[in-house]
Amino acid sequence: MRLISTGVIALLAVTALAQSLFTYRDRSGTLVIKANSGSATRQPGDNLKLILKGNPLTIDDKASGLTLSSSRATAMVAPGKDVASRLRSVVTEGRTTAAQTQKNSKTTVSADKVTYSSKGESGKAVFTGNVVLTNQDTASRQTLKATGATGQTDFSLNNTKSRDLKAVLEGNVQTEIDDSGPNGPAKLHTSSNRMVLVYSNRATTVTLTGNVRIDGQGASRFGQYTNLSRAVLTLDGKGHVVRFESEAK
């Protein structure tokens, strides 16, 4: 009986919380923004400035496949050509997670601060502080994980049907690539000053520069490389390293 009462109270609390969210939805349902509290102010050109606070705070833009979650954010929404509105910019404060879903791929980046902006058909997100990037190929389940001090991603806003994303991480970049294959589990650990990831429909390239170190583990065909100034790894559609180029210092 006590358990049932507790359950009912918890259910009521969850329902009350769900009902109290400050929610913005564009007329097509493509852009949905939710927060505990907020303010919406009309700007010139019928743009709408949203100041959002509280947890959960989510910005879900189905048009670009971008989802942001944070505790504080300022977003600018502009009228679109049709009923869909456009997410023009977002600045978050506090730990933020940005997830970008593309064809057969999901990239998640978390950082202390995120600034997103869109122009034309492209979007850009700048990440500051304790950046953690994870990319998973949803078909092969292969993953790539990287950490750095700052980062940036550039992507097409029409990329839910394609795979077109560039990510740059800087400042003591550590990378872990799942290179498991027929020979068994394998991983590549790398460290560098800078890393550039380019995802496309055909392949993924990982370009490492500055104090590059690569360490193959498990069934990896890689041994250990140190003191490289530059290294380029090419991954196939299944996330396996199929090409490797390097330059020594």
Add this chain to the structure above:
Amino acid sequence: MKLLLWVGLVLALTAVGCQNRPYHPRKQASAMDALGAQSINVNGDGSATRLGNNRQKLWTVRWKTAQLTREKTGSFSGAMQSVTGDIFDRKTVAATYSADRADASKADNHLTLDGKVVVKSKAYNALLYCDSITYLPESNRITASGHVRIETPTGVLNPGQDVVTTPDLAQIATPEMFGK
């Protein structure tokens, strides 16, 4: 005797006309006012305008029926049904509204609307739907509560709680976020 009555009526009308009334009910209400009635039941259309201290229009209300009270100062308060009207912000109409009921405050210049409230921004294509609002002219804001929904040119806001807005609906916010 008839002459005395006419003289009395003319004096009463003159006195009402000279009063610095912040709120002006018209038609049936003004006729009752002339007779010096304190409680006024109006069965029929009527309208009124509330003026601020500097004689600026604060809001207008048009009703189908009303129960009003004339104060000694000349101002009016009370309830009105099936109302429409205007909300003013610095001499211009900021928004128009409709509601089932309106209540004009006796103590201040507040206007409260209840039941199927719709506020339409004049300058900007926004609509506020809710169960109840109170217009607070002294702070230039509207508080809205109950099933609040705002339609803007870019989309729809469902605050899920009470909100505070500017009279023209240019800013809509949960109370702690208003003005930020």
